Amino acid sequence: xxxxxxxxxxxxxxxxxxxxxxxxxxxxxxxxxxxxxxxxxxxxxxxxxxxxxxxxxxxxxxxxxxxxxxxxxxxxxxxxxxxxxxxxxxxxxxxxxxxxxxxxxxxxxxxxxxxxxxxxxxxxxxxxxxxxxxxxxxxxxxxxxxxxxxxxxxxxxxxxxxxxxxxxxxxxxxxxxxxxxxxxxxxxxxxxxxxxxxxxxxxxxxxxxxxxxxxxxxxxxxxxxxxxxxxxxxxxxxxxxxxxxxxxxxxxxxxxxxxxxxxxxxxxxxxxxxxxxxxxxxxxxxxxxxxxxxxxxxxxxxxxxxxxxxxxxxx
Amino acid sequence: xxxxxxxxxxxxxxxxxxxxxxxxxxxxxxxxxxxxxxxxxxxxxxxxxxxxxxxxxxxxxxxxxxxxxxxxxxxxxxxxxxxxxxxxxxxxxxxxxxxxxxxxxxxxxxxxxxxxxxxxxxxxxxxxxxxxxxxxxxxxxxxxxxxxxxxxxxxxxxxxxxxxxxxxxxxxxxxxxxxxxxxxxxxxxxxxxxxxxxxxxxxxxxxxxxxxxxxxxxxxxxxxxxxxxxxxxxxxxxxxxxxxxxxxxxxxxxxxxxxxxxxxxxxxxxxxxxxxxxxxxxxxxxxxxxxxxxxxxxxxxxxxxxxxxxxxxxxxxxxxxxxxxxxxxxxxxxxxxxxxxxxxx
Numbered sequence: 331x332x333x334x335x336x337x338x339x340x341x342x343x344x345x346x347x348x349x350x351x352x353x354x355x356x357x358x359x360x361x362x363x364x365x366x367x368x369x370x371x372x373x374x375x376x377x378x379x380x381x382x383x384x385x386x387x388x389x390x391x392x393x394x395x396x397x398x399x400x401x402x403x404x405x406x407x408x409x410x411x412x413x414x415x416x417x418x419x420x421x422x423x424x425x426x427x428x429x430x431x432x433x434x435x436x437x438x439x440x441x442x443x444x445x446x447x448x449x450x451x452x453x454x455x456x457x458x459x460x461x462x463x464x465x466x467x468x469x470x471x472x473x474x475x476x477x478x479x480x481x482x483x484x485x486x487x488x489x490x491x492x493x494x495x496x497x498x499x500x501x502x503x504x505x506x507x508x509x510x511x512x513x514x515x516x517x518x519x520x521x522x523x524x525x526x527x528x529x530x531x532x533x534x535x536x537x538x539x540x541x542x543x544x545x546x547x548x549x550x551x552x553x554x555x556x557x558x559x560x561x562x563x564x565x566x567x568x569x570x571x572x573x574x575x576x577x578x579x580x581x582x583x584x585x586x587x588x589x590x591x592x593x594x595x596x597x598x599x600x601x602x603x604x605x606x607x608x609x610x611x612x613x614x615x616x617x618x619x620x621x622x623x624x625x626x627x628x629x630x631x632x633x634x635x636x637x638x639x640x641x642x643x644x645x
Numbered sequence: 646x647x648x649x650x651x652x653x654x655x656x657x658x659x660x661x662x663x664x665x666x667x668x669x670x671x672x673x674x675x676x677x678x679x680x681x682x683x684x685x686x687x688x689x690x691x692x693x694x695x696x697x698x699x700x701x702x703x704x705x706x707x708x709x710x711x712x713x714x715x716x717x718x719x720x721x722x723x724x725x726x727x728x729x730x731x732x733x734x735x736x737x738x739x740x741x742x743x744x745x746x747x748x749x750x751x752x753x754x755x756x757x758x759x760x761x762x763x764x765x766x767x768x769x770x771x772x773x774x775x776x777x778x779x780x781x782x783x784x785x786x787x788x789x790x791x792x793x794x795x796x797x798x799x800x801x802x803x804x805x806x807x808x809x810x811x812x813x814x815x816x817x818x819x820x821x822x823x824x825x826x827x828x829x830x831x832x833x834x835x836x837x838x839x840x841x842x843x844x845x846x847x848x849x850x851x852x853x854x855x856x857x858x859x860x861x862x863x864x865x866x867x868x869x870x871x872x873x874x875x876x877x878x879x880x881x882x883x884x885x886x887x888x889x890x891x892x893x894x895x896x897x898x899x900x901x902x903x904x905x906x907x908x909x910x911x912x913x914x915x916x917x918x919x920x921x922x923x924x925x926x927x928x929x930x931x932x933x934x935x936x937x938x939x940x941x942x943x944x945x946x947x948x949x950x951x952x953x954x955x956x957x958x959x960x961x962x963x964x965x966x967x968x969x970x971x972x973x974x975x976x977x978x979x980x981x982x983x984x985x986x987x988x989x990x
């Protein structure tokens with residue numbers, strides 16, 4: 331899949347030929363810094379992209395790219411639930427929570443109003459909201475940020491979707507509330523079997539709940555692996571440096587943090603090369619001259635000319 | 646509970662007792678919902694805070710949103726009123742001054758904000774952004790001296806001289822925050838306040854900015870207050886820590902004392918909520934554990950403010966705990982049933 335935007339002087343490739351698959355029932359983490367294309371990729375899959383999208387995305391065999399706006403609306407409500415960073419993106423400030431939740435089930439599942447209300451009560455209970463009856467009468471502004479995000483998750487689950495895409499769902503929340511929301515996503519995945527895609531800039535968030543992790547850089551997948559392999563033995567220098575630059579309160583105090591000098595390549599940069607090469611501690615001339623191959627080492631698939639610990643890969 | 650001995654200093658005694666920043670029993674109160682019929686409801690954003698930041702020392706302030714950390718910072722730099730208590734810097738009282746009386750102090754007390762773009766004037770080129778504080782505070786500098794100071798400060802914050810002619814929107818987030826830091830240190834202040842100064846940056850850039858701030862702090866012998874919600878950041882940058890909960894300091898001490906062996910259950914909860922990149926897994930929510938709404942500071946709970954969320958709360962917690970010494974040298978916590986280090990996780 332590719333997503334591009336045309337700007338005044340050049341063509342910006344936000345997502346550059348990314349291929350991936352998600353096994354039903356798993357939690358996939360997508361991590362990357364700003365400009366990595368992580369949100370654009372999943373917006374494009376759900377027909378929410380403003381850019382021009384090429385490629386293919388299938389949900390249980392059904393092609394999503396090219397669907398009409400009406401069909402996409404149905405897919406988004408019924409098959410895929412989307413949770414944004416700011417819960418107010420999904421909530422209408424003028425309607426009580428009750429109306430907003432039941433509307434989804436009436437429209438997508440054809441439930442009666444009272445059936446939909448029962449379902450809403452059940453889901454509010456499931457997302458661990460205390461006093462669901464009170465919350466149903468409330469308007470969004472009467473709730474705290476954490477409660478709003480729980481309501482949005484409940485809303486995304488109203489029509490029993492197969493997949494839940496949560497785009498930075500905890501970034502605006504305090505750490506204690508963030509932990510609760512992540513625990514909630516984990517328990518929903520375990521109890522209902524819904525597949526979850528968790529998009530985050532924070533490798534700590536992703537590594538704490540996901541089964542598999544996709545690391546994106548400059549529109550490409552730099553590395554993909556089972557979470558244990560990714561954290562314990564990252565093969566891409568970017569993954570390695572991303573982990574190293576995250577300050578960790580559980581570690582002894584360090585004298586220096588390992589930042590990554592430089593920034594993303596300019597949009598007009600030639601893409602027939604490694605896009606991380608300018609910031610990489612081990613780049614060689616070939617990194618600037620050729621697109622890196624995709625290599626597989628253990629469960630890691632990595633886009634690098636010189637994956638870390640290459641001797642392990644050859645063994 | 647008057648508590649004037651809130652020193653967070655370690656063993657090293659400052660040259661003079663009055664050196665550095667001294668905050669004594671400071672409260673910051675705002676009025677909300679004020680109209681012509683009512684004088685509004687007071688919100689005590691900060692209550693009775695006392696601490697000391699010696700010369701060349703960094704104090705980290707942590708807490709969740711609404712805990713009063715930004716109100717406290719704004720009060721220290723004269724941007725919010727100090728309703729009770731006293732703040733002094735190098736022996737001079739700086740609280741209760743009007744805007745005009747505070748102005749000469751701004752040369753010595755500077756601030757780095759969270760969002761580098763909104764805190765830089767988009768109409769000015771980088772040179773003018775950096776020269777502005779010099780024009781205000783050191784009007785006697787010649788043009789050549791000014792250009793030299795700007796050149797020096799760019800080098801200090803690790804930028805090329807070429808950026809001088811650019812506008813802030815032409816910079817990356819990391820470059821813009823370097824300019825924000827450069828603007829703050831160009832007058833060679835003694836006290837630097839950083840309010841979530843790295844939270845808007847990507848983690849790879851954040852690390853380079855933290856390294857820069859730590860180096861500047863040592864090179865310029867700055868006293869620094871670093872406000873953050875991220876305990877990992879605080880552990881790296883600060884020498885001592887104060888944990889704020891609903892406007893009150895609930896625990897303070899050296900970084901090791903507070904973050905490696907917390908005494909207050911709230912600090913422990915913050916530590917447990919802090920995720921690391923080491924693949925430590927969190928488990929699905931515990932059955933029956935319902936989320937608790939954060940109490941509000943318009944109507945703060947009586948007794949210990951944390952008791953509704955506290956696993957250790959007992960009858961005694963209905964009376965307010967005082968900040969009292971724990972086992973470490975500078976370690977203090979406001980808890981009736983503090984965690985003793987053997988049981989801390």
